[in-house]
Amino acid sequence: MHTKQTNEILKHPFPQQRPDVKIVESDDRITEVDCPELQWWFAVPEMGEPHLRAEYDANTLELDAIVEITPTAPATILGMDYVGLQIREWLAPRDWPNVNPPVMMYATLDDIHTRWISVVNIVDGKEVPYTIGDEWFEDQWGGPLKRQIVDDGRYELQSDGSYRITDGQGFGAGTYNVTIGENTFHCLRILDVDISEPHGGELAEIYIESGGRTVFFRRYDGRYLRGHDLVAKYPNNRRIVINDTVYVHSDCSGWAHDQLTSVSLHPIP
Numbered sequence: 670m671h672t673k674q675t676n677e678i679l680k681h682p683f684p685q686q687r688p689d690v691k692i693v694e695s696d697d698r699i700t701e702v703d704c705p706e707l708q709w710w711f712a713v714p715e716m717g718e719p720h721l722r723a724e725y726d727a728n729t730l731e732l733d734a735i736v737e738i739t740p741t742a743p744a745t746i747l748g749m750d751y752v753g754l755q756i757r758e759w760l761a762p763r764d765w766p767n768v769n770p771p772v773m774m775y776a777t778l779d780d781i782h783t784r785w786i787s788v789v790n791i792v793d794g795k796e797v798p799y800t801i802g803d804e805w806f807e808d809q810w811g812g813p814l815k816r817q818i819v820d821d822g823r824y825e826l827q828s829d830g831s832y833r834i835t836d837g838q839g840f841g842a843g844t845y846n847v848t849i850g851e852n853t854f855h856c857l858r859i860l861d862v863d864i865s866e867p868h869g870g871e872l873a874e875i876y877i878e879s880g881g882r883t884v885f886f887r888r889y890d891g892r893y894l895r896g897h898d899l900v901a902k903y904p905n906n907r908r909i910v911i912n913d914t915v916y917v918h919s920d921c922s923g924w925a926h927d928q929l930t931s932v933s934l935h936p937i938p
Contacts (some may be wrong), residue, residue: 687725688850714776782813831910
């Protein structure tokens with residue numbers, strides 16, 4: 670989500686041009702990862718270093734946006750320990766949609782789950798919190814999110830490259846070696862999609878290294894989700910087909926982006 674307002678340029682380690690990315694399937698299978706991140710904001714809700722991610726235009730490979738999420742202070746509310754997360758965003762000069770991202774999030778982490786407790790947006794110049802118990806909060810932000818993400822064969826690859834959903838319940842969709850610049854990560858690939866949405870809904874494609882941190886991310890929309898044919902609009906964009914529904918690489922910004930996290934710029938020890 671983005672706003673037309675362009676913030677100050679944030680200090681960050683990302684290059685102006687997206688590093689070369691190579692994704693190769695691996696026979697060294699990962700069946701499960703423990704992911705402590707807020708899905709799919711990629712930040713871990715605990716005190717420590719700030720999280721940074723970069724969005725690159727998938728066609729030009731130019732840097733389009735930086736998001737910084739900084740833990741502020743731990744506290745307790747409703748009997749839950751949580752961490753405040755301040756959000757700042759820098760956007761490249763272009764006509765971004767007028768959608769306001771949160772400025773603060775409050776989230777919790779335990780051995781099994783991560784969870785949002787409250788999200789603060791700016792509405793008419795004022796901070797407005799949206800909290801557990803408010804109408805539609807869990808519909809938008811979800812309940813407890815399981816840290817354990819498994820590959821139990823839910824996505825069955827077909828001979829034409831499409832997928833069929835099986836009786837599996839996991840989000841895992843194969844194991845891949847992802848090379849970003851000079852760094853290679855052994856990753857579980859995740860496809861997070863709501864197949865009940867009649868127009869395909871949104872699809873997230875995520876690569877999480879074996880230690881549980883996201884290194885590469887793409888968002889797809891169902892072909893007719895935005896009220897027009899995304900295949901006709903973006904004939905050269907990547908596609909994923911699941912249960913005969915076509916998903917096109919694009920997002921709510923109106924473009925397609927490849928997202929890198931700060932983890933992706935550093936070799937895993």
